[in-house]
Amino acid sequence: MTPRLFFELVEIKAKTASVFPFLMGTLYAWYHYRMLHLPELVIFFIAMLLFNMAVDANDNYQDYKRSQRTQAHQFREKTNIIGTNHLDPGRILALIIGMMTVSAALGLWMVSRTGWPLLWLGLFSFAVGYFYAGGPRPISTTPLGEFFSGFTMGFVIFLIAVYVNVFSVAAFDWALIGRVFLASGLAQGAIAALMLANNICDEVEDRELQRRTIVFYLGKQNSLRFFTLLYVGGFAMLTVASVLGLLPRLTLLALLTVPLVWRNIARFWQKQVKKETFILAVKNLFLTTLAQVLAMALGVWVNI
Numbered sequence: 202m203t204p205r206l207f208f209e210l211v212e213i214k215a216k217t218a219s220v221f222p223f224l225m226g227t228l229y230a231w232y233h234y235r236m237l238h239l240p241e242l243v244i245f246f247i248a249m250l251l252f253n254m255a256v257d258a259n260d261n262y263q264d265y266k267r268s269q270r271t272q273a274h275q276f277r278e279k280t281n282i283i284g285t286n287h288l289d290p291g292r293i294l295a296l297i298i299g300m301m302t303v304s305a306a307l308g309l310w311m312v313s314r315t316g317w318p319l320l321w322l323g324l325f326s327f328a329v330g331y332f333y334a335g336g337p338r339p340i341s342t343t344p345l346g347e348f349f350s351g352f353t354m355g356f357v358i359f360l361i362a363v364y365v366n367v368f369s370v371a372a373f374d375w376a377l378i379g380r381v382f383l384a385s386g387l388a389q390g391a392i393a394a395l396m397l398a399n400n401i402c403d404e405v406e407d408r409e410l411q412r413r414t415i416v417f418y419l420g421k422q423n424s425l426r427f428f429t430l431l432y433v434g435g436f437a438m439l440t441v442a443s444v445l446g447l448l449p450r451l452t453l454l455a456l457l458t459v460p461l462v463w464r465n466i467a468r469f470w471q472k473q474v475k476k477e478t479f480i481l482a483v484k485n486l487f488l489t490t491l492a493q494v495l496a497m498a499l500g501v502w503v504n505i
Contacts, residue, residue, distance in 0.1 A: 226362025351393030386438020449500020
């Protein structure tokens with residue numbers, strides 16, 4: 202397998218959905234506690250990246266296997282990376298298991314250093330990662346895909362990044378969880394919107410693969426409205442978190458991306474074609490999360 206095919210298999214372009222929440226959590230920990238545990242932080246980043254790549258590779262692998270069972274020949278031969286490039290499914294599965302195993306081993310090392318809360322967060326993440334594409338009824342084929350993707354990648358990664366830095370000085374309690382949940386609202390909304398845009402574009406294909414995503418139940422027009430509301434809710438949560446001091450006040454600078462995000466939303470409303478307009482949701486995710494990271498970093502630097 203060439204590097205290009207590997208990066209396509211693990212969907213490397215979508216890794217902003219995990220890298221930026223990681224950076225946000227790190228900045229949050231420094232802003233509130235002025236503390237970083239660099240060994241645990243670096244190991245978490247490696248484990249997180251390996252796990253995220255394994256999940257996306259498994260998504261492609263499970264789609265390929267499902268297309269065999271449902272006789273979706275066109276999808277397997279013209280869309281799925283394993284089928285179009287004639288990759289060995291057995292080797293792909295071995296690669297997925299290898300990345301999952303290394304990620305789990307690194308996670309257990311971190312648990313030994315930080316405490317039990319990380320174990321439960323890790324187990325939840327692994328369960329979502331596996332059942333998102335695996336099992337008898339994958340999460341990605343249900344109306345819950347957007348919730349679990351936004352919650353796990355936007356919030357749980359943020360929360361773990363906070364915890365591995367402050368476990369020695371801060372209690373892991375509902376107050377901390379609630380503050381982090383609000384502070385990560387924009388990332389949650391943008392990630393969920395990315396998944397929803399994917400499902401809107403794949404509406405016909407998903408029916409062929411017997412997937413009943415939220416688009417199946419809401420219909421395309423209501424799904425587009427929900428797509429818009431995810432951004433509105435995310436920006437609202439960021440505003441509240443900044444005003445309350447959970448985020449640096451300068452994080453409000455991320456609101457400068459609203460006109461660009463709104464323009465991309467409007468263009469997506471006009472046409473929902475995977476190869477043409479799905480990129481708009483990818484751009485929105487990159488714009489919003491990068492803006493929040495930069496604004497938070499500036500706020501941490503000047504302490505405003």
